[in-house]
Amino acid sequence: MDIYEDYKDSGVSWLGEVPEHWPLQPGLAIMYENKSKNTGMVRNSVLSLSYGKIRVKDESELPGLVPESFETYQLVDPGDLIFRPTDLQNDKTSLRSSISEFEGIITNAYLNFRFKDGAVPKYYHYFFRAIDNNKLIYGLGSGLRQNISFEDFKRFPFPVPPLQEQQSIADFLDEKTAKIDQAIAIKEKEIQLLKERRQILIQELVTGKKVWDGSAWTAPAETKDSGVDWIGEIPKHWEVRKLKYLTRKIGSGITPNGGALNYLDNGVPLLRSQNVHFTGIDWEKVAYISPDIHRQMSNSQVQYGDVLLNITGGSIGRCAVNFLQSEANVNQHVCIVRPNNAISPIFLNLLLSSELGQGQIWYYQQGGGREGLNFQNLKNFIFTYPPRNEQLEISRLFDIIDTENDKAISIKMKEIEKLKEYKTVLINDVVTGKLRVHAGSGKQLTKDLLYS
Template identity: 25%
Template sequence: MSFPKYPEYKDSGIDWLGEVPAHWRVCKLGFQYKVDLGKMLDAKRITGDALVPYLRNQDVQWGRINTDSLPVMDISEGELERYTVRHGDILVCEGGDVGRAALWAGSDRKVGFQKALHRLRPWTRGSQKSEYLLAVLFAAKISGYYDQDESKATIAHLPAEKFRQLRFPFPPAQEQQIIAAFLDHETARIDALVEEQKRLIELLNEKRQAVISHAVKSFGDGPAGKLGYYIDLLPGYAFPSSGFDHDTGVRLLRGVNVSVGSTRWDDVVYWPYDEKIRGLDEYWLKEGDLVIGMDRPWISSGARVARIKNSDLPALLLQRVARVRARNGLDQDFLELALSSQEFKDSIEADMTGVSVPHISPEQISSFRIALPKVDKQSEIVQEARRELDKLTQLLEEASINITLMQEHRSALISAAVTGKIDVRGWRADQQPEQSEVLMAAEERASYS
């Protein structure tokens, strides 16, 4: 999609905005919107006839507001105008994920908002388009604008007075409406494509599970026995969390580091090279080891079973993760398939009825019954399964890339429109403009699937 630039620009004086169209106004938020914090919860006043459901910080997410099972607080008749929302209000998180915002488009029923939220409301009805400002707030958020201004005295937060002083771009109201309509149309199209890719990922994961199950069932003609006879299983060592270091030492492989088919180290803790690790030789991981997360061992994309690579080392095994090695004629590759199979999951979940946080024990892993043919037959079946799984892995990676590209395009499109880098005043919803190169590339990848 190609749009022209505006004929004339001026310096906004704000780094993340840069130059804006010459006829746009750049001013403090408080000049255009009334900014109010919600009511502080008084636990002693949650009884009586003046109870009103209210929104909390966690209820406000980008693009949506949760209205299910809201708590209630006391808001008297005289406080309703000040502490409730109406159609067109914007709610912005004051703390936590500072600046996260959503538009209230709910019914006329009275709903309040807590002090952890700002309510933005135009001083004069019709003078501003809140849908446009919501997009501006998103662009400001991803640019890091709030990071430069938020107070960090205790926890990250954005006081009302400071929020009112922040400066944002304000085109004429009619132009705001055009930009908002353009973004609503285009982001909806992108979101639909993203959902298609997410559905594709679900189907590919189902296919992956079917391939694994087929391979495991192919071993049905061999003698059956408990998995414990064929494996060397070791639960991790109970390193005390009080001794964790977040900068130096040896990496500790925790449950959070075990994903489906791979390890991930974006959240790492270390243990110092001290006396504590002497005598723990068996807990040092080796290349080719299998590890399984024992808390919540299954997630939507599959079993949290991974193979240790050379790049994961050195690392020590922490409690709530089990290290598993094949022995007694069991192929290590097939062991990985077995631990990832639906059959293994079904056998374990039979013992988990009513458990709120799924956890598997070494005894449950060892008790899984498995049938094994000769080693050469194991290798043959595993190789066939691996070929299919490699194809599916490639398709899953491509789908994930598609999603990333489209989400990046979405963010870039919003930023370009609300900062005036593109002129969409001539856009019409009934037009069918040429697709952007990013979306074309994403859809081309999707077509291979």
């Protein structure tokens, strides 16, 4: 890939210079708004814009809607560009547009752009993606919720390369973005495998399937029946107990009277379910309460070494050890599990986060629509554990392995971010003419992306 021979000033600050032979035209010259309705139910495939792609909705996703509801929907043809114009003020992260590969219908909450002769829809799909990535649309909206209409695009400047160039650019970006997405998918799979390996290791350690002999992990020399079918054999010197015999406290907090109105910018941290993660406690997004309210909530004051467990909602089961020496409290969605001297906090956290603990959480959770775990069931969780000195050694060795695992995951995540950034820059530079597309461009790049 190289650049074009001659450029001109586009007169548009964000576009900068464009190839000399590319005219700029207003949106109304290349597209129009399609408002054709599904009168008479001529189509029944309902489409949706999700994560920057158009997909066909499954029937199970259409609860409560009757066929008559779809008569007001818009007709969508392959090549139409669907744009979500609403709520610009509150949502500045979602991808808002995509070209449709399907024939179907979509709610009239979306804009439907259809391109005229002389415009290759897929090229303008990528140009709209560049507009989206550069956050240009957020200066266009109007109204309280910052909505966009076709009026905002009628005078918006669009480059119009020759038709064959538009097609070449679209074909090039189809190929290259697919290869980048493939490379991202490979790295995401590698991250998933690292996480699965971590869970397998935790399960083996907390059930005694692997023990440390001083130089390597090995199977225990002597075992005994745990007396629990789903645990099986454990090392001979290990014990089996219910959680209530391993703890001094199991209980959650409350939401202060007045709820979020009592939250302060500073004060005593009030930990909520969004703060508790398997990787630790997120102290950046905590709410704060006054010392007076903290004293009133004496039953849910957090101590150093407490294990915090989410007991409601979609994050049920997430747990972490509190290593904060200063004061903190929890609300009703977070349970304090305070270990006694028989078990170390880190080993207890490993037990709760293992398949052994998570399986019991899944089994006992109550609440139907909103999952929940009650204290009585939690107290009756069954766990295996070694002597405390062995717990500490297992925790120490696991921490070394887990740190290396976290580093590997972090590297993969950074690589994914680099690929996403490169994809954004590539789309922007190609559709605005900063880079010129030639046949075979980027083949070495593709190889590097896949095998790096």
